[in-house]
Amino acid sequence: MEQLKLLVKLQNIDWRINEIAREKEKMPLKFEELHRSLETLEEDFKKVMENERHLQKKKRQIEMDLDEMSEQIKKSKSRLLEVKTNKEYRAMLKEIEEKERLTSDKEDEVLDILEEIEKLSSEIHKKRHAMEAIKKRHEKEKTKLEGKMVGLEKELAGLSIDRDSLVKHIDPKLVNRYNFIKQRRNGTAVVAVKDAICQACHMNIPPQVYNELQRGDQIMTCPNCQRIIYWGNHKDFVQEGQVLNPKSK
Ligand SMILES: [Zn+2]
Known part of the structure; x- marks a missing residue:
């Protein structure tokens, strides 16, 4: 987390x-x-x-x-x-x-x-x-x-x-993965899933995956666009206030 x-x-x-x-x-x-x-x-x-x-x-x-x-x-x-x-x-x-x-x-x-x-x-x-x-x-x-x-x-x-x-505070392997996805996905590697919808590709996340995501104990990806996802309705992230950059979809 x-x-x-x-x-x-x-x-x-x-x-x-x-x-x-x-x-x-x-x-x-x-x-x-x-x-x-x-x-x-x-x-x-x-x-x-x-x-x-x-x-x-x-x-x-x-x-x-x-x-x-x-x-x-x-x-x-x-x-x-x-x-x-x-x-x-x-x-x-x-x-x-x-x-x-x-x-x-x-x-x-x-x-x-x-x-x-x-x-x-x-x-x-x-x-x-x-x-x-x-x-x-x-x-x-x-x-x-x-x-x-x-x-x-x-x-x-x-x-x-x-x-x-x-x-420096992120696992180098995770940084590599992040950079890899970012390059291939138009600058966006990490994206919120809100109300079971991926905010980058706008596809519905299957309920099973969404349940796992809400537990937040592992790094998961969107089954459709393969970006790293997090549960955007979680209070910590709502506070983070990540706004989806509209130009990087
Ligand atoms: Zn997606």
Whole structure:
């Protein structure tokens, strides 16, 4: 009975060790997720900035064209005074009108671009704020994860010490048997039988076997899953409070 109690303790420690190992495995993935979500935001931000730069360039180009055209119009107007024939005069007037029309079109285009740039600027402003907020949140999250990782490592070191000292008090043959079953049964070698039901494989234990189990004077195994079993309704074990690890069935 004492040996069985120690085995139950050992099982509890090993479950926790497995759980910690699984949590540790998930950690790099969590860091990766954080990193990726920020990367997507940054790419999006870069695109909007690029768009804005492109529009500014286009605007500058049109403004240069406008300057040139206004220069040309000025010249044409001054030449208008030197023109001799009516025909020439009308032709030149037409040319000036054409250029003024073009100027007006281009000025409209600049206004549209300015409006577009204004929209983009406010978008850039919003996106920058959002990105900074998320960056801050990520830093916090990262620190939290790192702290959790340190906590897990500490707990693991403690469990390892507990396990070593516990194993010293268990018959080595029994430890070997425990390890053997644990390896083949998904991390669970010792399991409670409550109300005649094995809590790992959920099969009914035959009444004869269940009666023997309740006497608790020998190490017994589940006839179905071959795990070492103990009577979970016994007051000592109820106090031990072994909880069946749901992931190790
Ligand atoms: Zn079983």
